[in-house]
Amino acid sequence: MTDAWEVIFHINTLTAALRLATPIALAALAGTLSERAGVINLGLEGKLLAGAWAAVYATYLTGAPWVGVLAAVAAGMLVGALLGLFAVGLRANHVVAGVGLNILLLGLTTWLMQVVWDSRGTSPTVAALPRWTIPGLRDVPLLGDLLGSHSPLVYFTLLAAPLLWVVLFKTPVGLRVRMIGEHPEAADTLGIPVHRLQYLSLLAAGGLAALGGAQLALGDLAWFSQNMSAGRGYMALAANVFGQWNPLGSLLASLLFALTDAMQMRIQTLPNPWPTELVQMLPYLLTIAVLSGAVRRSRPPAALGRHYPPEPGAGAP
Amino acid sequence: MLDGTPAGNARGWLRELAQSLGAIVLALLAGAALLAAAGYSVRDAYWSLYQGAFGNVYSIADTLLNAIPLLFTGLAVALAFRGGLFNIGTEGQMYAAALATALTALALPGWPPLLLITASLLAGAAAGAAWGFVPGFLRARTGAHEVITTIMLNYVAILLTTHLVKTRFKAPGPVDQTALIPAAARLPELVPATRLTWAIVVAVALIALVDWVLRKSSWGMDLELVGQNPSAAAYAGVPVAARTALTMAASGAIAGLAGSTLVLGVLHRFITHFSPGYGFTGIAVALAARARPWGVVPAALLFGALQAGGLSMQLFARIPADLITVIQGLVILFVAAPGLAALFRRRARGPVPVLPREGTR
Numbered sequence: 258m259t260d261a262w263e264v265i266f267h268i269n270t271l272t273a274a275l276r277l278a279t280p281i282a283l284a285a286l287a288g289t290l291s292e293r294a295g296v297i298n299l300g301l302e303g304k305l306l307a308g309a310w311a312a313v314y315a316t317y318l319t320g321a322p323w324v325g326v327l328a329a330v331a332a333g334m335l336v337g338a339l340l341g342l343f344a345v346g347l348r349a350n351h352v353v354a355g356v357g358l359n360i361l362l363l364g365l366t367t368w369l370m371q372v373v374w375d376s377r378g379t380s381p382t383v384a385a386l387p388r389w390t391i392p393g394l395r396d397v398p399l400l401g402d403l404l405g406s407h408s409p410l411v412y413f414t415l416l417a418a419p420l421l422w423v424v425l426f427k428t429p430v431g432l433r434v435r436m437i438g439e440h441p442e443a444a445d446t447l448g449i450p451v452h453r454l455q456y457l458s459l460l461a462a463g464g465l466a467a468l469g470g471a472q473l474a475l476g477d478l479a480w481f482s483q484n485m486s487a488g489r490g491y492m493a494l495a496a497n498v499f500g501q502w503n504p505l506g507s508l509l510a511s512l513l514f515a516l517t518d519a520m521q522m523r524i525q526t527l528p529n530p531w532p533t534e535l536v537q538m539l540p541y542l543l544t545i546a547v548l549s550g551a552v553r554r555s556r557p558p559a560a561l562g563r564h565y566p567p568e569p570g571a572g573a574p
Numbered sequence: 575m576l577d578g579t580p581a582g583n584a585r586g587w588l589r590e591l592a593q594s595l596g597a598i599v600l601a602l603l604a605g606a607a608l609l610a611a612a613g614y615s616v617r618d619a620y621w622s623l624y625q626g627a628f629g630n631v632y633s634i635a636d637t638l639l640n641a642i643p644l645l646f647t648g649l650a651v652a653l654a655f656r657g658g659l660f661n662i663g664t665e666g667q668m669y670a671a672a673l674a675t676a677l678t679a680l681a682l683p684g685w686p687p688l689l690l691i692t693a694s695l696l697a698g699a700a701a702g703a704a705w706g707f708v709p710g711f712l713r714a715r716t717g718a719h720e721v722i723t724t725i726m727l728n729y730v731a732i733l734l735t736t737h738l739v740k741t742r743f744k745a746p747g748p749v750d751q752t753a754l755i756p757a758a759a760r761l762p763e764l765v766p767a768t769r770l771t772w773a774i775v776v777a778v779a780l781i782a783l784v785d786w787v788l789r790k791s792s793w794g795m796d797l798e799l800v801g802q803n804p805s806a807a808a809y810a811g812v813p814v815a816a817r818t819a820l821t822m823a824a825s826g827a828i829a830g831l832a833g834s835t836l837v838l839g840v841l842h843r844f845i846t847h848f849s850p851g852y853g854f855t856g857i858a859v860a861l862a863a864r865a866r867p868w869g870v871v872p873a874a875l876l877f878g879a880l881q882a883g884g885l886s887m888q889l890f891a892r893i894p895a896d897l898i899t900v901i902q903g904l905v906i907l908f909v910a911a912p913g914l915a916a917l918f919r920r921r922a923r924g925p926v927p928v929l930p931r932e933g934t935r
Binding site for chain 2: 343349354369533545552
């Protein structure tokens, strides 16, 4: 039994967790940004899929994974604009619009995979993103193993979280975004363009989440497979709640979720692995447990999910 | 519910019908644009879709067969909507119920058909109710948003049933499935020599029951009050938390019967990964039905037709059937967007959607 625990809590598990946390964390940051602007973002799952598909398709066409990354950002921004169009412009219920987008993109990516590659399971293998090795860091014990060599998007995520924190909490733009999420009427009175900033937040969030898809497809693997996000977009939203709508909290919560994912993968390499399906349930069960424990102590942005200007006849919530 | 106040008058009803039809037409047009952009012939695609759905007696039977599980999942999502809850966990509830039904049918050999079928259906409904109760209870007690918890429970249900079948209940052979259920447990055919069974009668009876409960019973009125204004409901003395958990349990039980009737009527055993997404299609059905129980009937027929037609489109026009999922997603988006209808009416009038309870998580 001690052998099993050694395998599970090996430094390689932590390293894998960092790699696996990246798609969830990028989507969680996207969730934090759009929800701070007052828009519930349940479309993260669809953005991950859109980003992953676009990344693989562009890499397939050009042979250059960096073009794939750019294509992912473009696709994610397009989906973000769509969510804006429906949730902000056409005043759809944010939750329904997000779920509709997810179903749309699950269908669209599966359909396009067959149209382009004539396969419903996985795409052909394409060029993966390079692994960057940080010269000095690589040789530091433990820390070098943990952080020394990763996909560029892993490093991007570690920088993006504090950067988004600074933007949201230390800059005038961030203050305006948060004000829209808390009190759009007041923001409007001050001349802040509520809808325009919501659209911009959703565009940026779309790009961020789609980068998570690119990491999923080109950083971890080198292909697209049907529904490869497997619920990570929803986990990301739970991570954002657990992280109290704070980019740094979102990053840490994503790491927690990824840790169980990394553990279940390590467990399966044991000589006497525990039953595959039971172990694979761990991240999903943890998400439910964490969300149930976290929500009571959380305070979402006050105007989250509301339309502006408010519906005629609807009282203040 | 989708329009804030139940539209009791004929005009409101017609307006909702027009909005749903408009959304479906728009989604089909967007699908056509997608087909054209990918270089397919739209005419061939939609013709083979139509042929596969309504072309002859067999395709009509296929449409009906595909519509039956959607009657259950659509009604389940609609009931939750009316209570202000978004149950996207019908897929998981189906899996839990289907396995419970199959195991019950296998465990009670020698029981007379009527008793055995009833017991198996009840076991399935109970398993589905349990699978729906958990997110309802968590929502009521902790505020954890049911959309996230139900999605997570979908994955848990599919993994757990696969595990149980693989390790405990697997019939010999390459496929992960249980043994065939006894003949006494199989739902009798409604139309001889088809797979159209009494499941359709069970579904329609449930729809009538839910419609009655929502319109006439105090339970249904409480449920809608909780859906539209939880704080007012609490003020009026409605136990909001208990109603929330019970609504999700009832929704789960109904969704579960989709899985149970598939096992007893069509598959005659539990097969891992058996559902082609009846749960998610149920969301589109419920929205197109504007969360009205009787609206679920035409909506389920429509999406059953799309599903049946999608397969024939794949077979004869060589166009992947997943286009149907795209159309479902579009219908959900278009029905949910009141601003879209307002564009067509030039001016927004009347109450605007409040579905489901917003802003809290």
